[in-house]
Amino acid sequence: MHLLKFDPQIAKAIQNEIKRSNSGLEMIASENYVSEAVLEALGSPLTNKYAEGYPSRRYYGGNEFVDVCENLAIERAKKLFSATSIIRRGLHANVQPHAGAQANTAAYFALLNPGDKVLAMSLAHGGHLTHGSPVNFSGQLYDFVHYGVSKKTMKIDMDEVRRIALAEKPRLIVAGYTAYPWKIDFAAFKKIADEVGAYFMVDMAHIAGLVAAGVHPDPMPFADVVTSTTHKTLRGPRGAMILCKKNLAEKIDKAVFPGIQGGPMEHCIAAKAVCFKEAMSASFVKYQKLVVKNAKKLAETLVLGGLEVIGTENHLLLVDLTKLGISGKPAEKVLESVGIYVNKNMLPFDTRSPFDPSGLRIGTPALTTRGFKEKEMEIVGNLIVKVLKNSRDEKTLKSAKKEVEKLTKTYSLYPKLEYA
């Protein structure tokens, strides 16, 4: 490893980040830990190659081996996300989007004209910035209208979605969220989309791993286009992909390149291929089942401890802090001070600002990768309760920090990395 010699400042920062990861509990719902095989592909000389275009149709020479990687990534993505060979035959995959936001940009670019109407979940109720937020290009370029969750159930009310769709006649309906702790009824969305003649797109960034393992309903039979990140529950490199029906393949490919991106990141695409291979294993299915079990156990523990929880049927839950007399920002901060990483989050119908909202979002994918099971989740849950209820008591915080350190000692991350 020459990095340590050539650039000790960067090497040191990487070492410190590994140390931080090792000594803390990562509970940010969108984060995970990739395998060393994925890291190896990511750190490979494939980063050197220009490969504008698609396999066998490149604008540069010398892409023989890059094509091997991208073809494998495409084939594996299709296999991973098609429950039957019939679906697979009608499926197309583009593995070039640099990140989730780019995948969504390309999907909109392929399906919409500027000014077209789109129906999606509001940001405040769990949607993503790229689902029409006014500060995002999507909200400025397209005419977004939003649905939300019901105040009574905190779940999507499909009758309301239908009412809005019938009144607004969108060209595209979007499902898939960043802070929604329930299963999504894709069939019901598809029925509404058909009724109003809209495309149906699913952004499964958060739940792709659960979908791949069959522990969340599958959007593939219903959606025209499915976008996803590869780095959240799917546990691959930072990046994204688009799956679509064959009839939209050309439109989607053109939208990604040359529509919105230049050269693809082939090192990252190779790492996506590795991730898809891992995701086809029996141990991955076991892992995803445990992610969901762990989230349930965590929710149960928090409720027993007196916290108000929204969820959970997937890998994440929302905590309503209102009754504890602490808000999201200081709650995130005090948990960070003992080595527990979560993020503050707006709750549906939140009256506070996004900079200091009423809730926390907590997820189990990373800790489950680390080997935590229900027994450990109960310990972690009780720690969270203790810290949130005694956020000003130095003694409690000190002992919580010690307990976190003890928990993390059993599960070491990346012990074989040279610079770790």
Ligand SMILES: *Cc1c(COP(=O)(O)O)cnc(C)c1O
């Ligand atoms: C994370 C996420 C994205 C964006 O992914 P980036 O890789 O951060 O651009 C898009 N949509 C949803 C629903 C997400 O959760």
